[in-house]
Amino acid sequence: MSFLKVQDIHHTYFTKASATTALSNISFTVEEGEFVSLLGPSGCGKTTLLSIISSLLKATEGSVLLKNKPVSTSKNEIGYMLQQDYLFPWKTIEENILLGLKLSKRLNTKTKTYALNLLKQMGLNGGVEKQLPKQLSGGMRQRVALVRTLATEPKLLMLDEPFSALDYQTKLKLEDLVSHTLKEFHKTAILVTHDIGEAIAMSDRVFLLSTRPGTIHKIFEIPDVLRNLSPFEVRNHEAYPAVFQAIWKELESLEQENE
Numbered sequence: 351m352s353f354l355k356v357q358d359i360h361h362t363y364f365t366k367a368s369a370t371t372a373l374s375n376i377s378f379t380v381e382e383g384e385f386v387s388l389l390g391p392s393g394c395g396k397t398t399l400l401s402i403i404s405s406l407l408k409a410t411e412g413s414v415l416l417k418n419k420p421v422s423t424s425k426n427e428i429g430y431m432l433q434q435d436y437l438f439p440w441k442t443i444e445e446n447i448l449l450g451l452k453l454s455k456r457l458n459t460k461t462k463t464y465a466l467n468l469l470k471q472m473g474l475n476g477g478v479e480k481q482l483p484k485q486l487s488g489g490m491r492q493r494v495a496l497v498r499t500l501a502t503e504p505k506l507l508m509l510d511e512p513f514s515a516l517d518y519q520t521k522l523k524l525e526d527l528v529s530h531t532l533k534e535f536h537k538t539a540i541l542v543t544h545d546i547g548e549a550i551a552m553s554d555r556v557f558l559l560s561t562r563p564g565t566i567h568k569i570f571e572i573p574d575v576l577r578n579l580s581p582f583e584v585r586n587h588e589a590y591p592a593v594f595q596a597i598w599k600e601l602e603s604l605e606q607e608n609e
């Protein structure tokens with residue numbers, strides 16, 4: 351049994367004036383603990399696919415099974431990290447990270463201690479929990495967002511360009527932190543990104559989607575030698591340029607086909 355099974359997904363957005371087919375014939379499986387990235391030309395349907403997998407959007411056709419059950423029945427098992435941190439500005443960091451637990455009625459001494467320990471593990475100590483989001487840097491706020499996501503102990507993480515608004519150095523550091531944390535907790539993750547380097551540095555497999563309507567054009571297995579390295583080490587490894595060029599070339603050819 352696959353951890354996640356995406357089967358024959360097809361999605362069309364209907365408006366009064368038009369119909370836009372965003373995705374066509376998408377099928378794949380993801381194993382527990384795997385990290386998969388979705389790359390593809392702008393508008394090819396990456397976010398649509400992420401929304402369908404997390405059951406925020408119902409596909410026109412097809413099904414998504416999480417541990418053999420329709421994903422719509424497993425919403426509590428899914429966590430999100432997005433480009434914006436969506437922290438509530440009037441709530442303290444502690445209140446923000448406990449909110450998901452509170453809303454799902456799982457807040458107790460044990461879960462609170464777990465969440466506060468995670469905050470320390472992310473290097474956010476020294477009274478940060480009593481501060482407001484505006485007192486923190488962008489990188490710190492994304493670390494808080496990660497803690498808030500992990501606090502509810504989701505099995506599957508959906509990461510929609512979570513680092514794209516950060517400066518380069520902070521982005522590399524966070525890629526490293528997220529990648530290590532997810533491996534440590536044996537979480538399964540799907541990342542949407544435009545950054546080939548980020549996809550290579552964080553993933554076990556990279557799915558390249560074709561131009562709209564998005565289909566799975568090609569799957570790249572990341573070589574073992576690049577796994578378990580930091581994003582900085584990956585980008586400096588001798589095996590990295592060949593993987594980067596292979597993905598780049600394929601992406602370029604897709605974009606040229608569309609011109």
Ligand SMILES: Nc1ncnc2c1ncn2[C@@H]1O[C@H](COP(=O)(O)OP(=O)(O)OP(=O)(O)O)[C@@H](O)[C@H]1O
Nearest residue numbers: 363364370372391392393394395396397398399562
């Ligand atoms: N709510 C909607 N109604 C109508 N069309 C939509 C809607 N959401 C997305 N689309 C269209 O569906 C297609 C896929 O959009 P989507 O946002 O999933 O692509 P993407 O690959 O994530 O894009 P990008 O890389 O630019 O972030 C696009 O043509 C987009 O205009």
